[in-house]
Amino acid sequence: MHMPTPSQSRLLALPVQLLLILAGAAAMARAEELAEQPPITRPGCPDKCGNMSIPFPFGLMPGCFREGFQVTCDHSVDPPRAFLADTDTNRITVTDSDASAASDAAAYPGYTNTSYFPVELVDMSADRSQARAYGPITSGCSTNSTQYRFQTQAMTLGNGITEGPFAVSQTLNVVVGVGWRVDVAVDGSTTLACRTGTKRELAARNGSCAGQGCCEAALPPGPEYGSVAPGLVVADENARWRSSPCSYAMVVEKSRYVFSTPDLYGDTLLLESFPVVLDFAIVGNASCPAKGQRPPPDYACASSNSYCVNATVGLSGYALSYVCKCSEHYEGNPYIANGCRDIDECKFPDLYYCSSKGICKNRPGGYDCPCKPGMRGDGKLGQCVEKFPLVAKAVVGIIGGISVIVVISFLVLLHKERRKTREFYEKNGGPTLERAKNIKIFKKEELVPILKESNLIGRGGFGVVYKGTLGKEQVAVKQPISASLLENDQFANEVIIQSQVIHKNIVRLIGCCLEVGTPLLVYEFLSGGSLDDILHSKDKKPLNLDIRLSIAVESADGFAYMHSKTNTKILHGDVKPANILLDDKFVPKISDFGISRLLAGDKDHTGKVIGDLSYMDPVYLQSGLLTEKSDVYSFGVVLLELISRKKATHSDNNSLVKSFLEAHNNWNRATELFDNEIVVAEDLELLQNLAGMAVECLNLDVDQRPAMADIAHRLLILNKSCRSSVLGR
Numbered sequence: 001m002h003m004p005t006p007s008q009s010r011l012l013a014l015p016v017q018l019l020l021i022l023a024g025a026a027a028m029a030r031a032e033e034l035a036e037q038p039p040i041t042r043p044g045c046p047d048k049c050g051n052m053s054i055p056f057p058f059g060l061m062p063g064c065f066r067e068g069f070q071v072t073c074d075h076s077v078d079p080p081r082a083f084l085a086d087t088d089t090n091r092i093t094v095t096d097s098d099a100s101a102a103s104d105a106a107a108y109p110g111y112t113n114t115s116y117f118p119v120e121l122v123d124m125s126a127d128r129s130q131a132r133a134y135g136p137i138t139s140g141c142s143t144n145s146t147q148y149r150f151q152t153q154a155m156t157l158g159n160g161i162t163e164g165p166f167a168v169s170q171t172l173n174v175v176v177g178v179g180w181r182v183d184v185a186v187d188g189s190t191t192l193a194c195r196t197g198t199k200r201e202l203a204a205r206n207g208s209c210a211g212q213g214c215c216e217a218a219l220p221p222g223p224e225y226g227s228v229a230p231g232l233v234v235a236d237e238n239a240r241w242r243s244s245p246c247s248y249a250m251v252v253e254k255s256r257y258v259f260s261t262p263d264l265y266g267d268t269l270l271l272e273s274f275p276v277v278l279d280f281a282i283v284g285n286a287s288c289p290a291k292g293q294r295p296p297p298d299y300a301c302a303s304s305n306s307y308c309v310n311a312t313v314g315l316s317g318y319a320l321s322y323v324c325k326c327s328e329h330y331e332g333n334p335y336i337a338n339g340c341r342d343i344d345e346c347k348f349p350d351l352y353y354c355s356s357k358g359i360c361k362n363r364p365g366g367y368d369c370p371c372k373p374g375m376r377g378d379g380k381l382g383q384c385v386e387k388f389p390l391v392a393k394a395v396v397g398i399i400g401g402i403s404v405i406v407v408i409s410f411l412v413l414l415h416k417e418r419r420k421t422r423e424f425y426e427k428n429g430g431p432t433l434e435r436a437k438n439i440k441i442f443k444k445e446e447l448v449p450i451l452k453e454s455n456l457i458g459r460g461g462f463g464v465v466y467k468g469t470l471g472k473e474q475v476a477v478k479q480p481i482s483a484s485l486l487e488n489d490q491f492a493n494e495v496i497i498q499s500q501v502i503h504k505n506i507v508r509l510i511g512c513c514l515e516v517g518t519p520l521l522v523y524e525f526l527s528g529g530s531l532d533d534i535l536h537s538k539d540k541k542p543l544n545l546d547i548r549l550s551i552a553v554e555s556a557d558g559f560a561y562m563h564s565k566t567n568t569k570i571l572h573g574d575v576k577p578a579n580i581l582l583d584d585k586f587v588p589k590i591s592d593f594g595i596s597r598l599l600a601g602d603k604d605h606t607g608k609v610i611g612d613l614s615y616m617d618p619v620y621l622q623s624g625l626l627t628e629k630s631d632v633y634s635f636g637v638v639l640l641e642l643i644s645r646k647k648a649t650h651s652d653n654n655s656l657v658k659s660f661l662e663a664h665n666n667w668n669r670a671t672e673l674f675d676n677e678i679v680v681a682e683d684l685e686l687l688q689n690l691a692g693m694a695v696e697c698l699n700l701d702v703d704q705r706p707a708m709a710d711i712a713h714r715l716l717i718l719n720k721s722c723r724s725s726v727l728g729r
Contacts, residue, residue, distance in 0.1 A: 038331070038332035038333065038338070038339055038340070038341040039332075039333070039336060039338070039339060040053060040054075040055040040056065040126065040332075040333050040336070040339070041054065041055060041056040041058075041059060041064060041333075041336065042056055042059070042063070042064055042336060045059055045060070045061060045063070045064035046060050046061065046064070049071065049073035049080050049081070049082040050073070050079035050080035050081070050082075051079055052080075052082050052121070052123060052124075053123075053124070054071055054082065054124065055124055055125070055126040055333050055335075056126065056333060056335050056336050056339075057069040057126070057280075057282075057300065057335050058070075058071050058124050058126075058131075059071065060072070060073055066165075066282070066300065066335075067284075068086075068164055068165040068166075068283075069165065069280075070084075070085035070086065071083065071084065071085060071121065072084075072085045072118070081120060082120070082121045083118035083119060083120050083121060084118060084119040084121065084133070084166075085118075087116060087117075087118045089156070089157075089158055089164060090118070090119045090156065090157055090158070090164065090166065091116050091117060091118055091119060091155075091156055092116070092117045092118070092119060092134075092136060092153060092154070092155055092156075093114065093115075093116055093153070093154045093156060093229075094114070094115050094116070094117065094151060094152070094153050095112060095113070095114045095150075095151070095152045095153075095154075096112070096113045096114075096115075096149070096150070096151050097112040097113070097149075097150050097152070098143070098147060098148060098149045098150065099147075099148050099150060119133045119134075119155065119157075120133060120134045120273075121133050122134065122275045126332075126333040126334065126335055126339075127325070127326055127331060127332065127333065127334065129279065129280055129281060129311075129323035129324070129325075130169070130172075130277055130278065130279055130280065131166070131277075131278045131280060132253065132275040132276065132277055132278065133155075133275065133276060133278055134273040134274070134275060134276070135155060135168075135173075135228070135250060135251050135252055135253075135273075135274060135275065135276030136153035136154055136155045136228060136229065136230060136250065136251060136276075137153055137230070137248060137249070137250040137269070137272070137273075137274070138150070138151065138152045138153055138229070138230045138231065138232045138248065138249045138250065139151045139232070139246055139247065139248050139249075139267075139269070139270060140179075140182070140232050140234050140246065140247045140248075141245050141246040141247075141267055141270075142245040142246070143245075148234055150232070151270075152229065152231075152232075153229070153230075154227060154228065154229030155168070155227060155228050155229070155251075155276070156226070156227040157225075157226050157227060157278070158226045158227075164226065164283070165280045165281055165282065165283050165321075166226075166278045166279070166280050167225055167226055167278065167279050167280075168219070168225035168226075168227075168228050168251065168276060168277075168278060168279075169277040169278065169279045170218075170219045170221065170225065172253060172254055172277040173219060173251055173252060173253055173254065173276050173277055174216050174217065174218055174219070174251070174252060174253075174254050175193040175194060175216070175217045175218075175219060175230060175249070175250075175251055176194075176209065176214070176215070176216050176248075176249070176250050176251075176252055176257055177193075177194050177195070177196050177214065177215045177216075177232070177247070177248065177249050178196070178213070178214050178247065178248040178259065178263050178264070178269065179196055179213070179232075179234070179244070179246070179247025179248060179264065180196065180197075180213065180244055180247070180264065181196060181197045181234075182195070182196050182232060182233065182234050182247040182249070183195050183232070183233040184196075184215060184217075184230065184231065184232060184249040185230070185231035185232075185233075185249075186219060186220060186228060186229075186230060186231065186251070187225075187227070187228060187229050187231070191220065193217045193220070193230075194211070194215035194216060194217040195211065195215055196211060196212070196213055196214060196215045196247075197211065197212070204259075204261050204264060205261070206259065206260055206261055207258055207259060207260075208259060209257075209259045213259070213261065213264050214259040214263075219251070228251045228276075230249035230250050230251050231249060232247060232248070232249040234247055243265055244264045244265045244266070245266070245267060246266070246267045246269065246270065248263075248269050250274060251276050252274040252275065252276060253274070253275045253276055253277050256274050256275055257274050279311075280323075281311045281321035281322060281323045282300040282321055282322055282323065282324075283320070283321040284320075284321075285320050286298075286300075286320055286321060286322060287310055287320045287321070287322055288308035288309065288310050288322045289308070300322075300324055300335055301324035301334055301335070302324075302334070302335055302336050302337045302339065303324075303326065303332070303333070303334045303335070303336065303337060303338060303339040303340040304337075304338070304340075305326060305327045305330040305334075305340040305341075305342075305365075306324050306325060306326055306327060306330075306334035306339070306340050307324070307325055307327055307334075308322050308323075308324060308325075309322060309323050309324075309325055310322050311323050326339075326340035327340065327365070328365075329342065329343050329345070329365050329366050329367075330342055330343060330365070331343050342362070342364050342365065344362045344367075345360070345362055345366070345367035346360035346361070346362050346367060352367060353369075353380060353382070354367070354369035354379050354380060355369065355371075355379040355380075355381075355382045355383075355384050357371060357372055357375055357379060357384035358370060358371050358372065358378075358379020358380070358384055359371075359372060359379070360379075368380075371384035372384065374386065374387060375387065421444065421515045424514060424515050424516055424517055425514045425515050428514040428519045429495075429514070430514045433495055433496075433512070433514065436495065436496060436499045437499060438499050438502070438509075439495060439499045439509070439511055439512065440510060440511030440512075440522075441511060441512060441513070441514060442470075442511050442512065442513045442520075442522060443513070443515065444513055444515040444516055446470065446513070447468075447477055447513050447520055447522070449468070450466050450467075450468030450469075450475075450477050451466055451477065451479060452466070455467050455468055457476070463478055463479050463480035463518075464478075464479050465477065465478050465479075466479065467525060470510075470522070473510075473524075474525040475510060475522050475523065475524065475525050476522075476523045476524070476525045476526075477520055477521070477522055477523075478520065478521040478522075478523065479518060479520050480518045480519070495509070495512055495521070500566060500567070500568070500570070501561075501562065501566065501570065503557075503558055503561045503562075504554075504587075504589075505554045505555065505557055505558030505561075505587070505588055505589055505590060506558050506561070506562070506589055506590045506591075507523050507524060507526070507581060507589045507590060507591040508523065508524045509521065509522070509523055510522045510523060510524060523591070526581040526582060526583050526589060527583060527584045528581070528582030528583050528584050528585075528586060529581070529582060530577060530578050530579070530580060530581050530582070531551065531577035531578070531580040531581075531582060531588065531638075532576070532577035532578040532580075534582060534586075535577060535641055535642070535645050536577075536645070536647055540645075542677065543645075543677065544677075544678065545678040545683055545686070545687075545722070546722065547586050548642045548643070548678065549686075549690075549715070549718065549719050549722055550586065550719065551580070551582070551586060551588045551642065552638075552639060552642055552690075552715050553712070553715045553716055553719045554587060554588050555580055555588045555590065555635070555638070556635065556708060556711050556712035556715050557712045557716075558588070558589070558590045559572065559575070559590065559631055559635060559708045559712075560707075560708040560709040560711070560712040562590075563628045563631070563707070563708045563709065564707070564708070564709050569628065571626055571627070571628060571630070571631060572590065572631050572634075573626055573630065573631070574592060574612060574615075574634075575615060575631050575634035575635050575638060576612050576614070576615040576634065576637075576638065576648075577638055577641055578592075578612075579591050579592040580638070614637070614647075614648040614649060614655075615633075615634040615637045615638070615648060616630075616633075616634065617629070617630040617633035617634065618633075618700065619633075619700070619702055620633075627702070628707070628708060629702045629705045631708065632697050632705045632706065632707070632708055632711065633697055633698060633705065635697055635708070635711065636693075636694040636695070636696070636697025636698045637656070637657060637694075637698070639690060639691075639693065639694035639697065640656055640657065640660050640673075640691075640694050641656065642690075643674055643675060643678070643687055643690050643691060643694075644656065644660070644673045644674060644675055645675040645677070646673070657698055659673060660673055660691070660694070660695075661695065661698065664691060664692075664695050671684065671687070674687050674691075683722075686718060686721070686722055689718060690718070693706075693711065693714060693715070697711065
């Protein structure tokens with residue numbers, strides 16, 4: 001026997017070593033391929049029933065599925081078959097019965113036998129939130145010219161009381177009928193889904209399901225189907241019972257059943273099964289969490305690259321439910337952790353275009369396609385072109401130089417504008433107001449779009465007011481007419497005062513803009529206009545005494561709060577109907593603190609008297625001393641306007657205050673100045689009380705005027721007595 005030499009032994013061993021290396025490389029490649037595949041179920045859970053994948057939320061073992069998604073695997077057949085587990089709720093009900101011709105089994109039963117079968121699954125898709133199962137087929141077969149044997153099949157999903165996670169898809173399934181002259185319905189409804197009929201054998205055509213031997217219809221609109229039972233009624237005439245004994249009604253996936261004329265003869269379809277598409281969702285009073293809301297503990301969208309979509313899947317179609325989807329540029333199973341994996345778009349050029357002149361580069365959540373070196377453009381758009389030649393570069397250089405000059409000039413102007421804006425900001429007290437509470441400082445760019453003529457809603461001595469929207473809130477933006485009308489300390493005073501006032505009857509100051517020469521104020525918007533508008537506009541609307549008294553009570557409460565219920569006493573100084581705004585329910589809110597003063601120490605005098613002379617306290621007018629009793633006097637004039645609906649026009653010959661004081665001194669004439677709309681016998685005493693209270697406020701002896709808190713309390717008592725008397729009438 002010839003033995004190999006040592007060198008020959010080494011040569012013989014090389015192929016074996018090479019095979020081992022190749023086998024190891026193949027195993028590593030296979031492991032890498034498996035590692036790249038995203039998981040479809042929870043760790044440690046089986047993901048197959050035979051050759052069928054079982055993705056979570058479906059599962060075969062406890063802990064491997066969500067409630068309602070358990071699957072059983074029948075290993076007694078080859079290949080194994082998968083079924084929805086709970087046969088008491090998810091099942092196919094088969095009822096065999098016979099009946100006379102032109103009737104249904106329920107009306108003329110000969111015998112009835114009912115059996116139940118689990119719903120057999122065809123496949124499942126977690127990313128589409130769908131499954132396919134073998135659907136119900138109802139058949140009616142002739143046993144002779146007058147008798148039929150019916151087999152009615154119904155698919156039930158859920159127990160009819162609680163919502164299940166499955167429903168028959170309305171959009172992806174159709175109702176199909178096959179036979180000579182039969183009517184087909186859904187769920188035993190009397191509403192006809194479709195009808196077949198032909199008297200000529202040649203009318204039926206292969207592949208055509210348009211009514212001749214075969215009919216097809218969409219599922220009727222409405223709630224998601226928690227159960228389907230296709231109904232079948234055979235016509236009276238059935239002379240073909242020997243050659244075509246059977247007719248069929250079924251719910252099937254679109255395009256899965258293709259009509260063939262041999263189906264009209266014999267009973268071959270009794271042995272067939274066709275898939276029906278089932279939608280599924282996470283149910284049980286479950287819905288997608290709102291943005292920023294913490295998801296519930298059993299939240300199903302477990303993958304970090306997934307999102308939630310609200311759905312209505314269940315027996316009634318109205319149960320709260322949702323499905324999970326992988327985010328754009330991700331695929332896989334959104335119901336498990338790390339189930340949604342990034343798509344490598346570069347492996348699918350037919351779906352994700354990248355020019356041949358570009359270089360496809362995958363990235364998380366998308367892909368890029370930069371052009372190859374020496375080219376410019378965007379490969380995604382197919383716009384990779386050669387870079388400019390020398391002449392073009394020279395032209396571009398010249399244009400670029402001009403552009404640089406333009407850009408530099410623009411930057412210089414921008415710098416000047418920013419410096420000017422900063423100067424305005426500091427001049428208008430920005431550094432001080434930055435420390436103020438409850439005040440938002442707006443950028444100029446946020447408010448300029450509101451300052452249009454079309455948005456103008458008011459104009460006065462102080463300035464103009466515009467209506468606009470910031471975010472989702474309607475606001476009123478006040479712009480002084482010119483900077484000379486608004487001293488910087490006066491502006492800062494108004495902002496500081498209003499930032500300290502939080503009351504339901506005082507207009508809320510939202511913020512201000514300091515980056516303009518004349519600062520802007522942003523207030524909440526009140527849709528009812530001013531009290532002056534309501535009382536004196538040309539198209540006067542009815543205004544009963546109850547509303548007027550309510551306006552007086554709440555306005556007085558706001559002024560009393562300013563005078564005595566804040567840390568520092570706040571005076572208004574310009575109390576008048578135009579500065580009392582109303583919402584759509586006539587709730588008053590005090591506005592415009594432009595001339596008020598935040599009193600501290602001995603700073604209680606003003607050298608410049610500002611305000612409407614028709615409402616001004618004569619003592620303040622003479623002395624320049626602004627006190628809370630000055631606001632009380634002005635409020636007395638407002639009370640007179642409320643009960644008379646006459647303007648407090650200031651002139652020597654026409655003054656509401658003068659007329660009213662004269663009338664009040666003559667008791668019999670006082671009622672002449674009351675508004676006829678509210679003068680009724682039952683309310684005369686109340687009106688006289690209001691007039692008397694106004695007269696007290698108008699007392700030239702400041703010390704004899706009541707405090708605003710006292711006025712508010714007395715008005716509240718009058719209001720309660722008024723309501724009691726109205727209820728007692």
